Amino acid sequence: MSTNKVQIALVLPDLLGTYGDFGNAVVLEKRMTWRGIPAEIVNIRFGEPVPESCDIYVVGGGEDTAQTLAVRHLRDHPGMQRAAARGAVILGVCAGIQIFGESFTRADQVTHPGLGLIDSTSHAGGSRAIGEVIATPAGGLFEGLLTGFENHQGRTVLGPSAQPLAHVKVGTGNDGSVEGAVQGRILCTYLHGPVLPRNPQIADLLIEWATGAKPGPLDLPDVTRLRTERAKAAGVSL
Amino acid sequence: MPNTPGADPARLPLRTAAAVRLGNMSSKLSQKMGLGAGGMIGGRVALRLDPQALAHLTSGRSVALVTGTNGKTTSTMMLSRAVSFLGEVATNHGGANMPDGHVTALSKQPDAPYAVLEVDEGYFPEVVRAASPAVAVLLNLSRDQLDRVGEVRTIEKSLRTALASVTGVVVANCDDIMVTSAARDSANVVWVATGTGWHNDAASCPRCGDPIRWEGEHWFCTGCDLARPRPQWVTGDGYLVAPNGVKVELSLRLPGKFNQANAVMATAAAAALGVPVEEAVQRLRAVSNVAGRYRTIQRSGHRARLLLSKNPAGWSETLTVVREADHPAVLVINAHEADGRDLSWLWDVPFERLRGRQVIASGERATDLAVRLTYAEVEHTIVPDPLLAIDAMPPGPVEVIANYTAFRDLNARAAQ
Numbered sequence: 001m002s003t004n005k006v007q008i009a010l011v012l013p014d015l016l017g018t019y020g021d022f023g024n025a026v027v028l029e030k031r032m033t034w035r036g037i038p039a040e041i042v043n044i045r046f047g048e049p050v051p052e053s054c055d056i057y058v059v060g061g062g063e064d065t066a067q068t069l070a071v072r073h074l075r076d077h078p079g080m081q082r083a084a085a086r087g088a089v090i091l092g093v094c095a096g097i098q099i100f101g102e103s104f105t106r107a108d109q110v111t112h113p114g115l116g117l118i119d120s121t122s123h124a125g126g127s128r129a130i131g132e133v134i135a136t137p138a139g140g141l142f143e144g145l146l147t148g149f150e151n152h153q154g155r156t157v158l159g160p161s162a163q164p165l166a167h168v169k170v171g172t173g174n175d176g177s178v179e180g181a182v183q184g185r186i187l188c189t190y191l192h193g194p195v196l197p198r199n200p201q202i203a204d205l206l207i208e209w210a211t212g213a214k215p216g217p218l219d220l221p222d223v224t225r226l227r228t229e230r231a232k233a234a235g236v237s238l
Numbered sequence: 239m240p241n242t243p244g245a246d247p248a249r250l251p252l253r254t255a256a257a258v259r260l261g262n263m264s265s266k267l268s269q270k271m272g273l274g275a276g277g278m279i280g281g282r283v284a285l286r287l288d289p290q291a292l293a294h295l296t297s298g299r300s301v302a303l304v305t306g307t308n309g310k311t312t313s314t315m316m317l318s319r320a321v322s323f324l325g326e327v328a329t330n331h332g333g334a335n336m337p338d339g340h341v342t343a344l345s346k347q348p349d350a351p352y353a354v355l356e357v358d359e360g361y362f363p364e365v366v367r368a369a370s371p372a373v374a375v376l377l378n379l380s381r382d383q384l385d386r387v388g389e390v391r392t393i394e395k396s397l398r399t400a401l402a403s404v405t406g407v408v409v410a411n412c413d414d415i416m417v418t419s420a421a422r423d424s425a426n427v428v429w430v431a432t433g434t435g436w437h438n439d440a441a442s443c444p445r446c447g448d449p450i451r452w453e454g455e456h457w458f459c460t461g462c463d464l465a466r467p468r469p470q471w472v473t474g475d476g477y478l479v480a481p482n483g484v485k486v487e488l489s490l491r492l493p494g495k496f497n498q499a500n501a502v503m504a505t506a507a508a509a510a511l512g513v514p515v516e517e518a519v520q521r522l523r524a525v526s527n528v529a530g531r532y533r534t535i536q537r538s539g540h541r542a543r544l545l546l547s548k549n550p551a552g553w554s555e556t557l558t559v560v561r562e563a564d565h566p567a568v569l570v571i572n573a574h575e576a577d578g579r580d581l582s583w584l585w586d587v588p589f590e591r592l593r594g595r596q597v598i599a600s601g602e603r604a605t606d607l608a609v610r611l612t613y614a615e616v617e618h619t620i621v622p623d624p625l626l627a628i629d630a631m632p633p634g635p636v637e638v639i640a641n642y643t644a645f646r647d648l649n650a651r652a653a654q
């Protein structure tokens with residue numbers, strides 16, 4: 001698939017698209033095309049092979065069954081893992097963070113092997129974490145607050161090779177203390193909203209990784225207004 | 239009344255009769271004091287006093303239950319109108335679709351030999367057990383309020399178990415994969431091709447997990463024997479074809495393909511109870527306003543049509559309806575418990591279809607919607623109060639699409 005456009009793979013939207021995850025791909029595409037960087041979304045559906053030539057892979061959230069099926073499919077068609085080995089950019093949301101790790105253990109105590117892309121393990125927590133999340137950047141990776149909506153039962157423990165994305169101020173995240181994971185150019189988060197419409201600085205970070213250049217400014221007043229509103233709703237001033 | 243079923247109050251157990259009386263009193267009190275419409279409180283009181291009230295109140299009646307993600311209220315109203323050909327019908331108009339709402343509705347019409355009840359998907363198994371329905375209608379299943387209702391596949395499994403226990407007729411939409419899986423194990427299924435179904439939650443088979451493949455209107459699982467059953471009823475553009483091959487014009491007053499689907503499902507269900515097709519269609523044709531939905535209000539030189547949409551499948555259908563004309567649109571979004579607090583679903587709605595049209599983002603979460611519209615490249619302004627948003631439009635027709643609590647509040651304010 002040789003093209004001069006930045007290709008954004010929307011991975012298994014028909015299995016892992018439960019929480020508007022299409023939005024993350026749209027935000028990446030528009031933030032590039034509006035700045036004159038040609039970009040396109042490539043839908044990779046269940047039953048189809050996964051290409052290894054894309055520049056950014058976006059993996060969303062899904063129900064338990066869908067998650068198991070997705071792992072099976074991504075193992076049978078390891079295009080994304082091959083792309084990761086050559087440094088492609090990957091965003092994993094919710095189920096994404098769980099299936100990218102070494103393993104995930106469900107509420108029924110059955111442990112499933114993950115894709116081994118990040119140094120983490122996940123297990124089912126006692127209660128479902130549902131609600132607004134506010135977190136501050138870890139390791140100076142991005143600016144401003146991270147905001148989103150979480151809805152998950154999984155808890156994630158990071159190993160030494162993975163760094164947290166942020167420190168939780170409001171909400172649960174991985175474990176009540178840190179949120180998400182970063183390892184190389186793989187970025188994971190539990191946050192929906194979806195996460196990139198709410199956090200343009202994270203979208204631009206992924207674009208920078210993919211294109212090798214920091215993208216220019218892009219002022220979207222509605223996005224700024226939304227970030228202020230959601231932070232206020234969570235009791236935090238931005 | 240020979241040969242007519244009925245829940246003669248004189249035959250109700252003493253405890254149920256007393257519970258019903260007290261429940262009815264609570265409903266009236268609630269209305270008088272302006273606390274509510276009395277749609278639920280009466281039933282809540284009655285159920286507290288007699289947990290078996292629903293079973294006792296449905297006993298002896300011919301009961302039809304309607305469930306699914308979208309179209310429940312409209313289909314219930316259509317079916318109750320059609321069944322009124324046979325006799326008096328007790329029904330829960332207005333969406334009070336949990337057991338307390340059912341008990342309230344049944345208590346108000348203790349002599350009605352027929353009951354047509356809208357049932358929340360989550361309560362369906364419980365209501366099936368209590369009501370032993372003669373007909374159960376399953377419209378469609380798609381993602382809806384993930385933080386409250388739960389996952390579609392979980393709902394499908396619980397409906398599957400409940401429907402397998404139904405000894406009456408199950409009327410099911412065979413163009414919906416989840417519905418087909420849920421209904422297939424029932425003894426007596428009438429399949430309806432509605433031409434509508436939300437496919438985005440059903441890429442993998444609900445039975446075995448393998449991919450589902452589509453060939454035209456036919457679909458089948460690549461791993462097991464789940465496949466689209468042959469329909470007895472078919473929905474065409476503006477007409478239906480009955481099992482005997484007769485084509486009947488629908489000529490509905492309600493707009494959209496999904497209301498045609500609701501009408502054919504209701505007709506098939508009415509036929510299962512013994513209503514002649516022409517009689518059924520003639521009665522549901524007259525439906526023009528369902529609990530305030532689809533009605534037009536006059537305001538400040540505007541004719542605003544009020545449309546309710548609660549989830550991606552519903553919004554997608556409604557955007558198709560408003561596409562028929564190029565009127566300005568006010569979109570109203572709230573995110574209370576009853577709406578689902580997670581607004582991620584806004585990104586599953588194809589708002590791109592509104593490009594080039596005058597649009598105002600409104601409601602308590604207008605800003606979330608505005609961001610979605612920005613990335614859909616739909617020009618818009620933000621006016622959080624929906625009535626002021628209508629006023630801000632140029633005089634003439636306006637389409638107002640709102641989600642659940644936004645619609646409810648707007649409808650109440652517009653009525654003042």
